[in-house]
Amino acid sequence: MPAALPDLPPGPLRSSPGEDLQAKIHLMQGRRTREHSFPVLPVLKGVLPGGLRPGAVYSLQGSMSLAMALLAGPSQQGAWCGVVGLPDFGIEAAAGFGIALERLVLVPDPGERWMQALAALADVLPVVLSRAPARTAPAEAARLGARLRERGSVLLVAGHWPQSEAILRVSSHEWEGLGKGHGHLARQELLLEVALRGASRSAVVDLSGTIPEDASAYRIGA
């Protein structure tokens, strides 16, 4: 666990005029205006500058560590997190990313009632991570999306999701610390392809190991 966390700025992180306009539209439609974004860890600021938008679905492809790093931001701010359908979720790694285990709820095997479980959990928990079901009907996804927007919860899906706010795909990851017969895995670097509302770009995220000089006490993935 990080010893001391730098205070993340609370409240909305949005700045672009488009989003302001959207907020105004929401206000005029009578929707609640409590749409504060959930913060993300500083290493992911470059990837998701606006944080995690309430009511949105983020599709994460290819990395559980990335999912954990995304959960860690809200969890450190006191949000409860849920994990659905991932029996292999490594809780020690989660704790290493800074996820508060006492505010984490796991539903490893929802069985047939995947959607109901997901919806019930998203009703009460602000951030939910789930594996993508084998088959998602677009109508079902739309219904869940509406429910998420209503509740202001964030859904992170490990896998493909039909209507997602952003797709974070790991195109390659690189490990450091291991040699031919010596050393141990120490540091992970992800090359991400980010598709955020149509615009696509790539980013490099260092998820573990060495402590960056400037962000003094930050240590992720340990």
Next chain:
Amino acid sequence: MVAWFPDWPLVAARLADELPAGVPAAVISQGRVAACSAEARAEGVVRGLRLREAQTRCTSLAVCPADPLRDAREFEPVLASLEERSPGVEVLRPGLCATRVRGAARYYGSEESAAGAVLDAADSLGIEARVGIADSVFAAVQAARSTTESVALLVLPPSTSRDFLAPFPVEALEQPKLASLLKRLGIHTLGDFTRLPLSDVRARFGDAGALAHAMAGGEDPKTVVPRVPPRKLDRQVDFEPGLDRIDQIAFQLRAPAGEFIAALQDAGLVCTELKVALLDDSGARSERLWGHPRHFTANDVVDRVRWQLQPRSADPSGGFGAGGITSAIIRVELIPGRVESITGHGQALFGEGAEEKIHHGLSRLQSMLGQEAVLVPAVSGGRVLNERRLLTPWGDPVPREAAVQAARPWPGSIPDPQPATVFASPVPVLLLDADGETVRTDQRGTLVAPPAWFCPDAGNESNAPRRPVAEWTGPWPLRQRWWDEGRRRHAERFQIVDGDGDAWLLLLTGDRWWAEARYD
């Protein structure tokens, strides 16, 4: 009137099925015999003997540790039975209780028949009892203790207690310090002690001494303070004929569960721990203790019964956990395991905010998917990664030893960072050397040939897609508990990065390879 149940710790252990009946048996407290059966006594076992000595004298001695809670718990039905015959019982300690004889004697006609009623009560429960009646509680205890198996009753006529107590040794006062001092002063019996003037005794031994003096003289100032019989809070629901469908049982339980909770509330209590006992018509009994993060409501009670009836995958205790209901349920007992004052659990005027909402939502999910579907994680101790992940159902308390275990050093654990995917059950894989042979270690645990190829899917060996091993490290030996059949482990650990850039934690047991975790 004092009723004494000889060797109560032993009788209680037998009632609780912790000791077999009819064989030499003893209850051990702090390495010494605290109580022993008649069979053991015949073999020469006596109270206060060291366990080792007792086992030398009687090799077939069955023993169990002393448990004051068990003694008290098993005494409860005996007390209830005694209270039916003569109310106003005071428990001096489990196995010894006192009653004022006056009322009972008037009701039954004489003191002897009152004592007879008590002996009858014990007899109906199959327990040996002795009764002593005297002027004071202390004298009555001594009278009950000096009865024999054949004559289980001793009645001391009024104002003869002093003479009766006179020959008893001073140890009978159960004040070891005072007794030892008195003996050094040359006072060996209670008679000698009572002959000392009261003022001198008070001057030399203080109030405690004066009290002992009064007790020795049969003028015990202590009166019988009858206990208030505890209110009956548990609830029993019988089904006639038995029901074998969960929804039927749940429906039938709805009203009784509400009454159960209402009765608790009337008593100003809430239940935070509930014991549910189910009895089916084949005589099998399943008991389980359920915790609750707040306190039980009627719906929660019905849920717990339902969960207990539902088939569960991993049920260590057997019962009818494994296959759901096998025969019709004829009785459900709801027993409050722990109750707390309602004042500590009041609901705030404006609700309790977010946490309560979460609790409601998760409880609803639990009643939908089953209790063990919604889990709370905690880090526990262990060398194997999956053992370190402790999952507790929502609402159950996290076992306290988890934190203790996690804090231990666990040499041989994996250096940080920890893998993000820890397989709940290890996945079979293949690790091959340059010649296509499975990588092995020799007897000393050193590698025979370095790994070159890795198959993450070992299901079909012949044409499984191979990936080259880019980087690797190992073997890291994992040896634990060679003496423990269940948790013994003899394995080698490897970290590899394959050609696709995936990093794995592999485990070699014997000549088989498993993926324990993936770094992704």
